Amino acid sequence: MRHARQLKSTNKNVGDLLNTSGVSWGFFQGGFDLTITNPDGSTGCKRTHTSATGAFAPKKDYIPHHEGFQYYLSTQNQHHTRPSAVSAIGHDDGAVHHQYDIHDFFDAVKAGNFPAVSFLKAPGYQDGHAGYSSPLDEQTFLVDTINFIEAQQQWSNTMIVIAYDDSDGWYDHAHGPVVSQSHTSADIGPALPNVNGGMALCGNKNTDGIGGRCGYGPRLPLMVISPFAKENYVDHSITDQSSILALIEDNWGLPRIANSFDAIAGSLTNMLDFSKKQANKRELFLDPSTGQVVKKHGHH
Numbered sequence: 001m002r003h004a005r006q007l008k009s010t011n012k013n014v015g016d017l018l019n020t021s022g023v024s025w026g027f028f029q030g031g032f033d034l035t036i037t038n039p040d041g042s043t044g045c046k047r048t049h050t051s052a053t054g055a056f057a058p059k060k061d062y063i064p065h066h067e068g069f070q071y072y073l074s075t076q077n078q079h080h081t082r083p084s085a086v087s088a089i090g091h092d093d094g095a096v097h098h099q100y101d102i103h104d105f106f107d108a109v110k111a112g113n114f115p116a117v118s119f120l121k122a123p124g125y126q127d128g129h130a131g132y133s134s135p136l137d138e139q140t141f142l143v144d145t146i147n148f149i150e151a152q153q154q155w156s157n158t159m160i161v162i163a164y165d166d167s168d169g170w171y172d173h174a175h176g177p178v179v180s181q182s183h184t185s186a187d188i189g190p191a192l193p194n195v196n197g198g199m200a201l202c203g204n205k206n207t208d209g210i211g212g213r214c215g216y217g218p219r220l221p222l223m224v225i226s227p228f229a230k231e232n233y234v235d236h237s238i239t240d241q242s243s244i245l246a247l248i249e250d251n252w253g254l255p256r257i258a259n260s261f262d263a264i265a266g267s268l269t270n271m272l273d274f275s276k277k278q279a280n281k282r283e284l285f286l287d288p289s290t291g292q293v294v295k296k297h298g299h300h
Contacts (some may be wrong), residue, residue: 008073014245015075015098017254024090024115026098026105027069030123031062033101034080049125051137059132061123069099090115106148114154117248120145128164136289143288146225150283159226161244161268176216177238216240227281228272239266 018025034044040058042048048058069075077099083089089100089108105118121127128138142162149158222239242261247268249256256263285295 008076009071010073011259012257013069013072013075014248014254014257015069015072017249017257018117018252019092019098021252021254023117023252023254025117025119026090026100026108026115027067027075027119027121028100028102028105029062029067029121030102030126031060032067032080032099033082033103035082036101036103049123051125051132051134052140053134053136055134056125056132059124061125063124063127066121066127067099069097075099086111087113089113090118109148109152114152116252139291140288143286143291147285147288150285155283156227159224159228159272161247162221162223162225163241163244164220164222172218174219176219224268224271226272228274230271230273231281233271235268235271237266237270239268243268 015025015027031047036047037043038047038049038061040048040050042058045060045062047061049061050056050058064070070078075097077095077097079095080099081095083093083096083100083104086104086107088096089104090098090113102120102123105115105120108115122138122141125133126137126141127133128135146160149155149160152158220241222241222243240261243265245257245260245262246265248254249262282296284293286292287294
């Protein structure tokens, strides 16, 4: 299976930081396990599912360029090597490099092996992407996963962050702020030549990482579900996807990734309340098909 155009970056990622500190973690993506045969008969790299709405053609479960850790030499699992045991999931395990199928997350947690940090990526047909997945498919994956996590004894110390890809389009009426200090008003305009002879995005002075545009693009949903999340609260702080990395780094006392936006990312802590009262809140379970509440606060 071809991955990320075979790019092999030697830069460090958050997985490397977690490894150095001995924190268990994993990236779990639908379709990564090549030993499975799907109900439709598809196997290996070609495993597929069809949207539950029947509106789309079958979509491959595994989408290689959605697997960010495959871009790095230190965390690549190009051969989709399987973990040696369920108890090894989330821990150093040879060539596995913390890369797993989505079912491995559920298998590990059911066995009492809940990684400290888990990145979950639905199989293609349930990832909410227009053209091959629907909101109902996405809802099914999210609700099933959240219900499962809330039923675990670790729920009282767990935080779920739901984040979305940065979609194309000009539908957002608010102009994104300029957040990178490498950007100046003089940079706004035609693209500037970069050090590699190509054309850099305006203001790009970062020669080691990936520079950003002159400010953020369209706004994206970012939701927190946790016993510590503030109720009925909309946070107006400026945050981005790298705010999630910054929270992981801060929670486990990790350093910032060099030349990365997590160093300037807004904090997610304004969405949280760590008081005892908040921590005692109970769980809420939904129906994955309808989205309706089926149980809350431990009662039907």
